[in-house]
Amino acid sequence: MKRKLTAGAVLSASALLAGAIQVAAAPAQAAPVQQREAIIALAGQQAAPVAKALALGGQEQLVVKDAIVDANGTRHLRYDRTYAGLPVLGGDLIVHQKANGTVASVDRAFDGRISLPSLTPKLSAGTASTQAVDSVRATVGIAPADEDASPVTRVDGASSPTLVVWAGDGSPRLAYQTVVHGERADGTPSSQRLVTDAATGQLLSTHEEVQTATGTGKGVHVGTVTLTTTQSGTTYQLKDASRGNQWTGNAKSGNALYTDADNNWGNGTASDTQSAAVDAQFGTGATWDYYKAKFNRNGIKNNGVGASNRVHYGNAYVNAFWQDSCFCMTYGDGTNNVNPLTAIDVAGHEMSHGVTAATANLTYSGESGGLNEATSDIFGTMVEWYANLPSDVPDYLIGEKINIFGNGQPLRYMDKPSKDGSSKDSWYSGIGSIDVHYSSGVANHFFYLLSEGSGAKVINGVSYNSPTSNGSTITGIGRDKAAAIWYRALTTYFTSSTNYKAARTGTLNAAKDLYGAGSVEYNTVAAAWSAVNVN
Template structure:
């Protein structure tokens, strides 16, 4: 659980931090890449005094992950934690400092000082690997809780288990982290990351690293668009030098980079293999532009490096997915290999998983998992609005172009998530126990209410009717402000274990930061929308 702590006299060591980072005022939240490199380096130099100021134990160290600097010089230092040199999963924290370096508050995934009775595992790494593989094998053929996913049908093996400290459930213990590789029934690769107790072998946490959106639509092409390409000799490459060398390859040819003789790509039909590549490359570029021009975020990791795409994956594969390990998007061709799954909101959704991984790294289970999925739905929606294509009119629907059910129904609805038959409109005490694709409905509903308000309205030809759990009437403040509040909360307040209660506090803090305090329409709308979805 994330708790916001006001740091008082007990942290007298903050004097050591004063003036440690001096930056010029910046108009946006994320620092340009050269400045960010310097900030990361300087934040690393003050990791030790920050740890001392926070009264961490002698075996604990902080490793800087990210820095956000506000226009007024306020700093937000995001750290991961180690214990005796071992990574602490669920031990991350964000330190908020005034411009002079004084700590004002801290958001922690785990509260307090770490202490383990022993760093010697009772189980060997080999035993841990066997137990992890057996755990996944026990699920072979069993349908997962996510009705849109398919069961694991093959287990290929596992990575060498690595010792870590698991603090994600509030009870720190020595654990092994193992990634078990395999394949699902629909051809999706499976990479399940398991945390197992190093003393008992008990599975403490597991999540699928290949995050997918399923679809069986007719495919999306984005019409006639402009693509930035790279000339190499007499040929052109589908690689964008203006956006971190983002590129698209053909999975049918070993992910070979697409090339062309005349720089005219595709003909808009699925029979031309370049057409899906155009969609993928354009979607990646729009997502880059959205984050760059809206939040000054240069690439998914904010390091200037572009992602890659591979299209025509598998045989009649009806999914698309993002993988951190290859920093890439993968698209199948759908039923009959004639419906490439290259929708803009799908691309924005999946690549936003990468943004979440690079920032708060919300654990992909429980309430934090629902917030992880909602983050991708929110920003996938915003990417579609940013592009504003006449062939894909923006809306508050997810996956409406891929026609996953064959009847034109979208995958998810932000105005009333329960319309999909599984997602939840409001929070309740057991919501952390359901699939994250459905618990995400609470935050999706919140985002729509903050953006557009409650009640019935028609936007771009789509009729919405968003209810409130408490019968209140909400007047929206616009999607741009709602998304800006969510982005700031994600990048400077959320931690890996943030739940809905903590997300309310974080977004309220973000609204106060961005819109001049608590006595504002923006702040009050954020609070009212959370109450309207049952988060009080």
């Protein structure tokens, strides 16, 4: 929720303002990591006066998570919230400051003060852990709400529960957070983060941290590409020091880093284990390069650190997933271990989950979960367009190379999501109750309309025909502008609880920032949302 503050809510830290402007004006290419660290430090120093300006309670504090400074000195400070030292889940907020220090507005996941009658839980941590494990065990063998995931078949145990404040439903209360580990039927590791009421044991939230994009296919190859590697003695390592030391290892060998004697990797066939590693390493590099070139983002967390890959995971594992806890991508070899799921849009999709986790951290359920999935579809598609490979001609189809259905059809369609038989073309009340991979269709459709417009057309040899729910005709503004608006909204306006209505507001604010209120871009954002019934 966004609201204006009173005229008196001004932070007059002149020295900090001057420092922030100087940091923002510094050449990005000089030292981007150090520049970001300086901005983060300034935002941290502002945490206390910002909390005071927002009239938060005496036991509430803000902990800086990220900060963006525009060229004109405008600052967007992203904070997590604590209460009496406990993390507040669903308490994150973004403060938008003008260059003179005036707090212009704030976007909050929870709009209000936090006040709890007690910080003493009625249930013990041991009881909370047992209840969390039992809750997951009760789902063993049952198909999850996420239809792209398979059922949990094994529960290995749980982390020690930690006390938190739960504000995700707008009614703050003391709670326990517990991570239950296990495995799903298809071999995917499971790490379910459960939040339970510390007084009653009621399950308040559950979130699978291992986010997957299911696929089967005939194998993927990026063709002949250039790789940046590292020489160590007389051997070469599949490690890229120019992109944060991102690397690729073989899951069949304990995730051992790939090495080679002549710096020529793979032969283009699945029988050579290096071929899938080439795909993965190239996809990771293309994702890094896209975010760097388009948004000056220095890696997934914007801290200069590269992700890692592990290929050949499991036995005939028909999936791929991003895991924030290991900051890594994992790829299976597909049906009969001959179809590695290393498509470039899969890589871009999964690693964009990491970008979302590092920024808005959209909760992976309800409408925010659909926006989370759509964000990965959007940027996975944009990475594919950026790479522009002859072997994978860019399009607005999701997972078209992995041939998940065995008939050459893609996993999802952005121009008309309902063509997959499950995704939704437009918003309706209750869409937050369906699987996030299908509720994401609304945002995917919005993005296609914003980029290319409505109606029939052929792009790169692929035929599209995008409808509108209100019968309007949309003229697109181009995919680069559409992606810039979405990225700006994700990193500057979206919070963990953003729903479709708030996404409309956030993207309009982003369009206004980038192109001006009343611009063609701004008006097209509004029209494209209305075309998918988000009004």
